[in-house]
Amino acid sequence: MTTDTTPLTLERMRADIAGMLGETPDVVGDDEHLMDLGLDSMRVLGLVLAWGNTGIPLEFGHLAEHTTLRAWWNVVQRLQGLTPA
Known part of the structure; x- marks a missing residue:
């Protein structure tokens, strides 16, 4: 899992989730x-x-x-101020 302070992206989230599960990122679909x-x-x-x-x-x-993951990404985007609440 990444521990840097760079902005959170959808692909980083996917990779971090996959890492937690011991899987490759392609296993973590947006709507899984x-x-x-x-x-x-x-x-x-x-x-x-x-x-x-x-x-x-x-x-x-x-x-x-x-x-x-899609719902989590929507939450993160709101918290980052990228989408309206």
Whole structure:
């Protein structure tokens, strides 16, 4: 998983999720149910902590209510100010 402070991108998120699961990024589709792929709450917390290092105010609750990478990316874009709330 990446631990740098560069802006969070969709592809970085995909790669980090895949790394948590021990898979390649191509396994993590935009609309795959992440829990069905094996992501659990402890891994999500790890991702939140790592992605929080990018400077966005990401919290566990932001992601816990969504189940796909696409939904997570929409949350991140809002928090980065890239899309309207």
